[in-house]
Amino acid sequence: MLSPGLADALEAWLRQLGAIEGASPATVTAYRTDVVGFLSFLQQHFGDSAGTGVVAQVGLRDMRAWMAHERARGLSSRSLARALSSVKSFARWLAQRDGFEPTAILSARSPKFRRKLPRPLSVDAARSVVDLAAAQAREPWVAARDTAVVTLLWGCGLRISEALGLTGAHADPGTALRITGKGGKERMVPVLPAARDAVCAYAAACPFELTPDAPLFRGVRGGALNPRLVQKVIESARLQLGLPASATPHALRHSFATHLLDAGGDLRAIQELLGHGSLSTTQAYTAVDTARLMEVYSRAHPRG
Template sequence: MNERSGAYDLMERWLTSMTALRGTAEKTIHAYRNDVSSFLGFLTNYKGAQTSQAMLADVNTRDMRAWLSFERQRDLSPRSMARALSAVKSFYGWLSETTGMNVTAVLATRAPKFKKPLPRPVERTAAKQLIDTVEIQSMDGWIGARDVAVVTLLYGCGLRISEALSLQFKDAPLPDVLKIRGKGGKERVVPVLPVARNAVQTYVNMCPHAQNPNDALFLGKRGGPLNPRLIQKVVEQARMQLGLPASATPHALRHSFATHLLEAGGDLRAIQELLGHASLSTTQAYTSVDQARLMEVYRKSHPKGA
């Protein structure tokens, strides 16, 4: 085993453990591999030698600053740099656990600051119009019912599109409370509104294909699992017909679910649980949305707001 393969072998062992122990999604694993491989490549050039385990252990604060500076010169955005640093820190955390390596310099490195864009929810009335318009995009009644069922789950239950499409026929009819396995294999419990349950049942009753219990609940025209791109496309068609902005996407309906709950007095912790956010800080973005909307109303309505 050469020096280079030693470092990259460690990376692959780490990624394998991420998949086996945490059920990390394939797309995340791919992103982590790219980010850490880029870091290892930088070290090889920066140190003028093949990257080994010993070199990984010798990385100091100056090296980390040099890497971040290098990434900045490549015009990597602050968000992408923060993601890459998070991947490297995760890798070093694993190295610390498995080899006893001192990783203080890496873990103490601060990510560049960036302003997270606020989620852009769809207005209540527009959300209902969007769902109604989705239904009439297909000439096949069962496909229209299918699309309505999926979109209603996004808005009515706050599901990610991948979570809605992971449901199986054995999950129907939907119960009052649904167990959802989200990002990182984290499980959460989501209440199911009657309107969502009814939409799904209407689709099931109309679906012309075989409904095997372990098959995907939402099927494509030929009977295979539904491609998420088809839902994105039908929502795009509907929002264009309604004159809604490009931000009115399937994922925006999940944002709308959270925002509208908050506007109605929902508890932030409860909304965090419903969305499956690992950190409350992620959910707190919706408080900014709510405050921004309140300030807009204030400026328009207050006598001195103008």
């Protein structure tokens, strides 16, 4: 258990993350888990539970000891890198508040790990997934619903949480959707005619009243559609089509980006459509090779 001083500091930082920086509840929970683990280690490591001063005492050896401890309990390189990022963020905030130098914490090197590149579907495979989504439903309005959701994932590059976060106000999405993504960031996403038609067809068939503030996509009992049901629809389509296990709802978002780039789309514009803060994230999403990126670069660069 953390000392009162450390616990109070942690809660103050987490409140700031949520209220001021717009971190999602899931992100705040992840940060809490990471930093609690680090602070608990420090209390045992130093034998001191007096307060936040324990963080100011941390040196490089202490950071190495913590990272070795995390490794010993089975933490992967990816998870340890995330935990270190959380710890650095907290230490930076606490150092500014309490007036100490967090150099040892901030200079700790993150473990290297190979990022798992997403595997986008081919255009034909993505189209087949959309077609099969409707074929699995027993009721016509459910078929229309599943088609609409899957079309939004592929045709607009939405995260599953973003698609299911739409309300009755979006029953006719028009030509663009204002989406609030991770970290509360807003972006405008163009809506293709096929996606608009799919959503409108679902809205017309839905047996429940789609009021502006209520969820757009409903389960069979009228409540908000559970994302697990969407996952099951795509999983069933994947099995019928003989696609790999990587063919998930999120893979359709990857496919949206890759297919746009293959059609000559600009990487920066795709970054905006996906709501990515970093161009390197978009590059990983599109799963294109260096030669393809250089081709796009040389076409767009004024010296090309």
